[in-house]
Amino acid sequence: MLKKIDEAGRGALAGPIIVASVILPTGFQNPLIQDSKILSPSQRKKAFRIVKKKALDYNIIVKDAREVETKNPLGATKEAMVETIQNLKIKPNLCLVDGKEKIVVEGIKTVSVVGGDRRSIDIAAASIIAKVTRDTIMQKLHKKYPLYD
Numbered sequence: 001m002l003k004k005i006d007e008a009g010r011g012a013l014a015g016p017i018i019v020a021s022v023i024l025p026t027g028f029q030n031p032l033i034q035d036s037k038i039l040s041p042s043q044r045k046k047a048f049r050i051v052k053k054k055a056l057d058y059n060i061i062v063k064d065a066r067e068v069e070t071k072n073p074l075g076a077t078k079e080a081m082v083e084t085i086q087n088l089k090i091k092p093n094l095c096l097v098d099g100k101e102k103i104v105v106e107g108i109k110t111v112s113v114v115g116g117d118r119r120s121i122d123i124a125a126a127s128i129i130a131k132v133t134r135d136t137i138m139q140k141l142h143k144k145y146p147l148y149d
Contacts, residue, residue, distance in 0.1 A: 014148065015138050017063040017073065019080035020129035023056045023090055024122050030054075034124050035117040036131040048132040051125045057090040058126075060133055078103055098123045 032039075032047045039047060052058065061080040068076045081103045085095055094109050098116035116123035142148065 014065070015134065015141060016065060017068055017076050017080060018130045018134040018137075019061045019063070019077060019084050020058060020126045020133065021060075021084040021088055021095075022051060022058045022122060022125040022129060023088065023092060024051075024054065024125055025056055028054060029121065033121050033128065036124070036127040037117070039128070041135070044128055044132050044135075047125075047128045051128055055125065057088050058129060059084045059087045060129060061087070062133075062137070074101070077101070096120055096123055098127065 030047075030050055032043060032050060034047075036044055036047075061084045063071075063076040063080050070076075071079060078101055081097060081101070082105050085092070085105045085108060092108060094111065095105065096116060097103055097110055097112050100112050100114055102112055103110050113119060113123065117127040118124070
Protein backbone atom coordinates (compact mmCIF):
# COMPACT_ATOMS: atom_id res chain seq x y z
CA MET A 1 0.00 0.00 0.00
CA LEU A 2 1.47 3.34 -1.07
CA LYS A 3 0.79 6.59 0.74
CA LYS A 4 1.73 10.02 -0.46
CA ILE A 5 2.10 13.34 1.33
CA ASP A 6 2.50 16.99 0.44
CA GLU A 7 2.36 20.34 2.23
CA ALA A 8 1.08 23.86 1.62
CA GLY A 9 2.05 27.17 3.19
CA ARG A 10 5.67 26.56 4.09
CA GLY A 11 6.92 29.60 2.17
CA ALA A 12 4.09 31.91 3.19
CA LEU A 13 4.48 34.93 5.46
CA ALA A 14 1.21 34.29 7.31
CA GLY A 15 -1.05 31.46 8.31
CA PRO A 16 -0.50 27.80 9.05
CA ILE A 17 1.43 25.04 7.37
CA ILE A 18 -0.84 22.25 6.19
CA VAL A 19 0.38 18.73 5.47
CA ALA A 20 -1.87 16.12 3.89
CA SER A 21 -1.48 12.40 3.30
CA VAL A 22 -3.59 10.52 0.78
CA ILE A 23 -3.98 6.85 -0.08
CA LEU A 24 -5.74 6.43 -3.42
CA PRO A 25 -6.98 3.12 -4.82
CA THR A 26 -4.41 1.29 -6.94
CA GLY A 27 -4.67 2.44 -10.54
CA PHE A 28 -6.88 5.45 -9.74
CA GLN A 29 -6.81 8.02 -12.52
CA ASN A 30 -8.56 11.36 -12.99
CA PRO A 31 -7.28 14.09 -15.33
CA LEU A 32 -8.26 16.80 -12.83
CA ILE A 33 -5.94 15.42 -10.14
CA GLN A 34 -2.64 17.16 -10.86
CA ASP A 35 -0.27 19.67 -9.29
CA SER A 36 -2.46 22.03 -7.23
CA LYS A 37 -0.41 25.04 -8.36
CA ILE A 38 -1.55 24.70 -11.98
CA LEU A 39 -5.26 24.30 -11.17
CA SER A 40 -7.63 27.23 -10.85
CA PRO A 41 -9.32 27.67 -7.45
CA SER A 42 -12.58 26.19 -8.78
CA GLN A 43 -10.72 23.21 -10.31
CA ARG A 44 -8.91 22.64 -6.99
CA LYS A 45 -12.20 22.62 -5.08
CA LYS A 46 -13.69 20.10 -7.51
CA ALA A 47 -10.54 17.96 -7.34
CA PHE A 48 -10.62 18.23 -3.51
CA ARG A 49 -14.13 16.75 -3.44
CA ILE A 50 -13.09 13.96 -5.82
CA VAL A 51 -10.02 13.05 -3.76
CA LYS A 52 -11.96 13.04 -0.47
CA LYS A 53 -14.63 10.82 -2.03
CA LYS A 54 -12.28 8.36 -3.78
CA ALA A 55 -9.40 8.14 -1.28
CA LEU A 56 -9.11 4.97 0.74
CA ASP A 57 -7.73 7.14 3.54
CA TYR A 58 -6.44 10.66 4.04
CA ASN A 59 -5.20 12.79 6.91
CA ILE A 60 -4.59 16.50 7.36
CA ILE A 61 -2.29 18.12 9.93
CA VAL A 62 -2.34 21.85 10.65
CA LYS A 63 0.69 23.54 12.18
CA ASP A 64 -0.35 27.00 13.31
CA ALA A 65 1.83 30.10 13.08
CA ARG A 66 2.99 29.77 16.70
CA GLU A 67 4.28 26.23 16.08
CA VAL A 68 5.96 27.36 12.86
CA GLU A 69 7.69 30.21 14.70
CA THR A 70 8.82 27.90 17.49
CA LYS A 71 9.97 24.96 15.36
CA ASN A 72 10.87 26.86 12.15
CA PRO A 73 9.02 26.14 8.88
CA LEU A 74 11.07 23.08 7.91
CA GLY A 75 10.93 21.56 11.39
CA ALA A 76 7.17 22.10 11.65
CA THR A 77 6.67 20.63 8.17
CA LYS A 78 8.74 17.52 8.83
CA GLU A 79 7.00 16.96 12.16
CA ALA A 80 3.61 17.29 10.46
CA MET A 81 4.67 14.87 7.72
CA VAL A 82 5.46 12.21 10.30
CA GLU A 83 2.24 12.92 12.24
CA THR A 84 0.03 12.70 9.17
CA ILE A 85 1.47 9.31 8.29
CA GLN A 86 1.11 8.03 11.85
CA ASN A 87 -2.53 9.22 12.03
CA LEU A 88 -3.71 7.24 9.01
CA LYS A 89 -6.10 4.38 9.70
CA ILE A 90 -4.52 2.39 6.85
CA LYS A 91 -0.79 1.93 7.45
CA PRO A 92 1.22 2.09 4.22
CA ASN A 93 4.40 0.13 3.61
CA LEU A 94 5.82 2.86 1.35
CA CYS A 95 5.36 6.62 1.51
CA LEU A 96 6.28 9.04 -1.27
CA VAL A 97 7.17 12.48 0.07
CA ASP A 98 7.07 15.54 -2.18
CA GLY A 99 10.37 17.40 -2.22
CA LYS A 100 13.87 16.62 -1.07
CA GLU A 101 13.13 16.39 2.66
CA LYS A 102 14.00 13.10 4.28
CA ILE A 103 11.64 11.93 7.00
CA VAL A 104 11.77 8.84 9.16
CA VAL A 105 8.64 6.98 10.21
CA GLU A 106 9.18 3.78 12.15
CA GLY A 107 8.16 0.73 10.14
CA ILE A 108 7.43 2.65 6.92
CA LYS A 109 9.84 3.20 4.04
CA THR A 110 9.84 6.81 2.81
CA VAL A 111 11.09 8.04 -0.55
CA SER A 112 11.58 11.72 -1.39
CA VAL A 113 10.39 12.74 -4.87
CA VAL A 114 11.51 16.15 -6.11
CA GLY A 115 8.66 17.68 -8.13
CA GLY A 116 6.44 14.88 -6.89
CA ASP A 117 3.17 16.75 -7.33
CA ARG A 118 3.87 16.74 -11.08
CA ARG A 119 5.16 13.15 -11.18
CA SER A 120 2.64 11.26 -9.03
CA ILE A 121 -1.15 11.49 -9.00
CA ASP A 122 -1.05 10.46 -5.35
CA ILE A 123 1.26 13.31 -4.35
CA ALA A 124 -0.85 15.66 -6.49
CA ALA A 125 -3.94 14.52 -4.55
CA ALA A 126 -2.20 15.29 -1.25
CA SER A 127 -1.15 18.66 -2.69
CA ILE A 128 -4.77 19.47 -3.54
CA ILE A 129 -6.03 18.47 -0.08
CA ALA A 130 -3.34 20.58 1.62
CA LYS A 131 -3.83 23.62 -0.65
CA VAL A 132 -7.63 23.75 -0.46
CA THR A 133 -7.54 23.24 3.32
CA ARG A 134 -5.05 26.10 3.69
CA ASP A 135 -6.98 28.37 1.32
CA THR A 136 -10.15 27.79 3.35
CA ILE A 137 -8.35 28.70 6.59
CA MET A 138 -6.82 31.81 5.02
CA GLN A 139 -10.22 32.93 3.67
CA LYS A 140 -11.66 32.65 7.18
CA LEU A 141 -8.72 34.64 8.57
CA HIS A 142 -9.30 37.28 5.89
CA LYS A 143 -12.89 37.72 7.08
CA LYS A 144 -11.65 38.15 10.64
CA TYR A 145 -8.68 40.39 9.71
CA PRO A 146 -9.54 41.99 6.33
CA LEU A 147 -6.68 44.52 6.43
CA TYR A 148 -4.17 41.67 5.99
CA ASP A 149 -5.85 40.57 2.72
